[in-house]
Amino acid sequence: MSEAPFIRFTEVTKVFSRPDGKGTFAAVERLSFDIAKGEVVAVLGKTGCGKSTMFNLLAGLIEPTSGAVNIAGHAPFDEFNHFRGKIGIVFQNDRLMPWRTALDNVMLGLQILDKDPKESEEIARRWLARLGLSGHENDYPHALSGGMRQRVSIARAFAVEPEILMCDEPFSSLDEMTARDLRAEFLRLVKQDGKTAVFITHHINEAMDVGDRVLVFHRPARIAYEARMDGDARNAGREAIQAEILKVLSLEAPVAHP
Amino acid sequence: MWSNPQFKQFYQATIGTLVLVAAWQIASFFFPHYLFPPVQAILARTVSILINWPELKQVLETAARIFAGLTGAFLLGCLVALVIGRSPKIESYITPLLVFLQGIPALSWVIIAIIWFHGTEFRIFFIMVITTLPAFTFQILDAYRSMSKDLFEMTMSFRPSARILFRVLIVPTIVPGILTAWKVNLGNAARVVVVAELVGATGGVGYELLRQQQLFDMAGALAWTIQLVLFVLVVQQVIVMVERWLLRYRPVSERAS
Numbered sequence: 001m002s003e004a005p006f007i008r009f010t011e012v013t014k015v016f017s018r019p020d021g022k023g024t025f026a027a028v029e030r031l032s033f034d035i036a037k038g039e040v041v042a043v044l045g046k047t048g049c050g051k052s053t054m055f056n057l058l059a060g061l062i063e064p065t066s067g068a069v070n071i072a073g074h075a076p077f078d079e080f081n082h083f084r085g086k087i088g089i090v091f092q093n094d095r096l097m098p099w100r101t102a103l104d105n106v107m108l109g110l111q112i113l114d115k116d117p118k119e120s121e122e123i124a125r126r127w128l129a130r131l132g133l134s135g136h137e138n139d140y141p142h143a144l145s146g147g148m149r150q151r152v153s154i155a156r157a158f159a160v161e162p163e164i165l166m167c168d169e170p171f172s173s174l175d176e177m178t179a180r181d182l183r184a185e186f187l188r189l190v191k192q193d194g195k196t197a198v199f200i201t202h203h204i205n206e207a208m209d210v211g212d213r214v215l216v217f218h219r220p221a222r223i224a225y226e227a228r229m230d231g232d233a234r235n236a237g238r239e240a241i242q243a244e245i246l247k248v249l250s251l252e253a254p255v256a257h258p
Numbered sequence: 259m260w261s262n263p264q265f266k267q268f269y270q271a272t273i274g275t276l277v278l279v280a281a282w283q284i285a286s287f288f289f290p291h292y293l294f295p296p297v298q299a300i301l302a303r304t305v306s307i308l309i310n311w312p313e314l315k316q317v318l319e320t321a322a323r324i325f326a327g328l329t330g331a332f333l334l335g336c337l338v339a340l341v342i343g344r345s346p347k348i349e350s351y352i353t354p355l356l357v358f359l360q361g362i363p364a365l366s367w368v369i370i371a372i373i374w375f376h377g378t379e380f381r382i383f384f385i386m387v388i389t390t391l392p393a394f395t396f397q398i399l400d401a402y403r404s405m406s407k408d409l410f411e412m413t414m415s416f417r418p419s420a421r422i423l424f425r426v427l428i429v430p431t432i433v434p435g436i437l438t439a440w441k442v443n444l445g446n447a448a449r450v451v452v453v454a455e456l457v458g459a460t461g462g463v464g465y466e467l468l469r470q471q472q473l474f475d476m477a478g479a480l481a482w483t484i485q486l487v488l489f490v491l492v493v494q495q496v497i498v499m500v501e502r503w504l505l506r507y508r509p510v511s512e513r514a515s
């Protein structure tokens with residue numbers, strides 16, 4: 001038996017009703033792709049093309065209108081609880097609980113997994129330290145800068161040691177230097193434990209740096225271009241791929257919002 | 259000290275009260291004392307109620323009725339809000355009913371309670387619950403609906419059990435709204451309770467007010483009213499302190515004061 005892919009989207013469509021209530025539109029249409037275990041996939045696409053929607057489908061937060069999302073033989077929406085502790089998400093915005101300190105925010109996932117509180121605290125402290133936030137454990141989110149908050153939310157996702165990491169533009173609100181450091185840290189963490197990751201970004205270079213594979217989406221979310229970042233692609237072939245991605249992205253007219 | 263907003267608030271409230279007291283005192287010079295008793299007479303009666311156990315007991319009795327009614331309305335309100343929150347369909351049936359209830363004056367409930375029920379305490383409890391229930395329900399529902407979708411999805415991504423979801427997200431989300439609801443309903447309940455006590459209570463602030471009216475004792479009527487006002491002020495202050503402690507995570511803008 002050939003090994004089944006770890007993550008598989010099969011002809012997935014997600015239809016939303018229009019904001020004005022008149023009719024519907026597809027944010028994701030007949031989207032199919034596979035992701036192997038231990039692979040890091042970067043997803044590129046213009047704003048509004050349905051990246052976050054694909055992301056929420058994968059996370060099991062929304063139900064596909066048709067088609068199937070499958071992770072290791074299970075459906076993330078229907079078999080919601082099966083994935084407890086298996087998926088870690090860094091959202092597009094930090095989504096910290098304002099009533100929890102940085103430390104307590106990082107501990108949220110561990111608390112939900114019913115881990116021993118003492119042990120959880122130790123783990124959370126270690127993650128905050130790793131992300132350069134020692135000394136801020138007891139700060140409330142409103143007293144942290146945007147970049148610090150985003151780092152807390154990264155720590156929160158990593159602290160549960162999930163099999164799958166999902167990041168929706170995690171570094172887009174950070175300055176270039178911090179983003180570069182965190183990108184390196186992120187890759188180190190992912191590669192060291194052989195995690196599978198889906199990484200959404202607006203930056204072509206970031207996608208090429210992070211991904212083993214880069215997917216370029218057109219609206220409504222479907223794959224318009226795909227590049228494998230192995231062998232030559234990281235060196236001599238890089239510019240050709242970059243040019244190709246730019247071309248594919250610019251082929252699409254600016255997004256007319258529904 | 260002057261820039262301390264709490265002090266400023268206290269100071270402004272004091273000035274307002276003093277002006278009112280002075281106006282009353284002046285009136286007492288020109289009108290008969292059974293209409294405008296002098297301030298010291300009212301104060302003396304107020305203090306005498308507080309230090310005289312049988313009288314203080316009646317104040318506490320009324321306070322207990324307020325708490326019992328509010329607790330009942332709160333618990334029932336949580337239940338109704340839960341039912342409504344789960345089904346928009348049920349909501350469209352229950353909401354008009356609650357709005358209708360809201361329009362019925364407390365005095366009508368007094369009549370209904372007297373005809374329907376025996377037992378003074380149960381009648382009072384019924385009136386207190388039915389008059390504060392709609393507001394409580396709406397406020398709890400609002401608090402629940404103000405929950406951030408982003409935080410909800412973030413929490414759900416960890417796949418919490420219903421019990422943990424309630425503890426880590428729903429409770430912290432609705433607590434501020436619930437505290438506000440208690441503050442608002444406390445004032446309403448204090449006004450309703452004296453009416454409710456007309457159903458035949460043989461003690462309590464409402465009963466005493468009725469007696470003062472029969473005795474034509476203005477100082478007494480005011481002194482008993484003041485007990486109720488004091489009670490509301492004290493409890494409200496306690497709620498504000500609890501609020502300040504629970505919501506200490508909230509940032510305060512330097513422009514706010």
Ligand SMILES: Nc1ncnc2c1ncn2[C@@H]1O[C@H](COP(=O)(O)OP(=O)(O)OP(=O)(O)O)[C@@H](O)[C@H]1O
Binds near residue numbers: 016027048050
């Ligand atoms: N819950 C929803 N209800 C209705 N429409 C939605 C919903 N979520 C997303 N959409 C719409 O679906 C489309 C795709 O949105 P999505 O958030 O997936 O885009 P995106 O690719 O993540 O964009 P960005 O790069 O700006 O984050 C948009 O037109 C958006 O308005």
Ligand SMILES: [Mg+2]
Binds near residue numbers: 051052053092168
């Ligand atoms: Mg998005």
